[in-house]
Amino acid sequence: EDQVTQSPEALRLQEGESSSLNCSYTVSGLRGLFWYRQDPGKGPEFLFTLYSAGEEKEKERLKATLTKKESFLHITAPKPEDSATYLCAVQEDFGNEKLTFGTGTRLTIIP
Amino acid sequence: GAVVSQHPSWVICKSGTSVKIECRSLDFQATTMFWYRQFPKQSLMLMATSNEGSKATYEQGVEKDKFLINHASLTLSTLTVTSAHPEDSSFYICSASRSAGGVSPDTQYFGPGTRLTVL
Numbered sequence: 511e512d513q514v515t516q517s518p519e520a521l522r523l524q525e526g527e528s529s530s531l532n533c534s535y536t537v538s539g540l541r542g543l544f545w546y547r548q549d550p551g552k553g554p555e556f557l558f559t560l561y562s563a564g565e566e567k568e569k570e571r572l573k574a575t576l577t578k579k580e581s582f583l584h585i586t587a588p589k590p591e592d593s594a595t596y597l598c599a600v601q602e603d604f605g606n607e608k609l610t611f612g613t614g615t616r617l618t619i620i621p
Numbered sequence: 622g623a624v625v626s627q628h629p630s631w632v633i634c635k636s637g638t639s640v641k642i643e644c645r646s647l648d649f650q651a652t653t654m655f656w657y658r659q660f661p662k663q664s665l666m667l668m669a670t671s672n673e674g675s676k677a678t679y680e681q682g683v684e685k686d687k688f689l690i691n692h693a694s695l696t697l698s699t700l701t702v703t704s705a706h707p708e709d710s711s712f713y714i715c716s717a718s719r720s721a722g723g724v725s726p727d728t729q730y731f732g733p734g735t736r737l738t739v740l
Contacts, residue, residue, distance in 0.1 A: 559725065
């Protein structure tokens with residue numbers, strides 16, 4: 511059974527204080543790992559797809575990396591508007607498009 | 622592109638009534654759509670996978686007779702909660718799968734969600 515574990519559960523940072531969020535996963539074969547951002551009361555917003563170890567993707571202050579066992583979402587010099595819950599999800603490689611989500615990291619950036 | 626809408630955004634109903642939620646992909650065609658529910662401070666739990674023109678596939682523990690799913694076109698899927706009860710109160714979110722092309726996995730784009738409250 512696929513397992514996705516995110517840490518920490520919650521993270522409070524000062525504005526400009528860089529940090530990383532972790533997503534550890536266990537799957538038989540990885541088709542893709544996805545990062546989403548979710549604001550309270552809204553649906554998840556797509557950020558990145560990673561599907562091979564060593565791959566990196568960047569968008570503004572966010573950078574996602576992937577190894578064979580985990581993914582990191584690095585946030586550089588965050589701003590208050592980066593406050594949200596960040597969700598990681600994996601898709602297994604056997605033709606099923608189903609996503610298995612982690613429980614998320616609730617990020618708060620303090621001005 | 623890749624916009625998914627849901628309607629209504631929130632609904633309050635009496636116990637025993639049925640509620641229909643619509644999910645539309647506005648600028649792409651989606652062969653596959655998904656329905657999730659999310660309880661406060663918890664992650665998304667997949668309820669069912671909906672393929673255009675065929676019966677939905679439900680996850681273990683989800684009552685197919687209670688949560689009716691219809692995927693009549695490549696841009697529209699509906700979820701009907703039949704004979705709703707207070708324990709069905711939740712945040713329901715749909716997603717639509719869009720091809721990324723080549724060997725990249727398809728990406729799910731999510732709607733804004735529907736808050737259901739059953740009194």
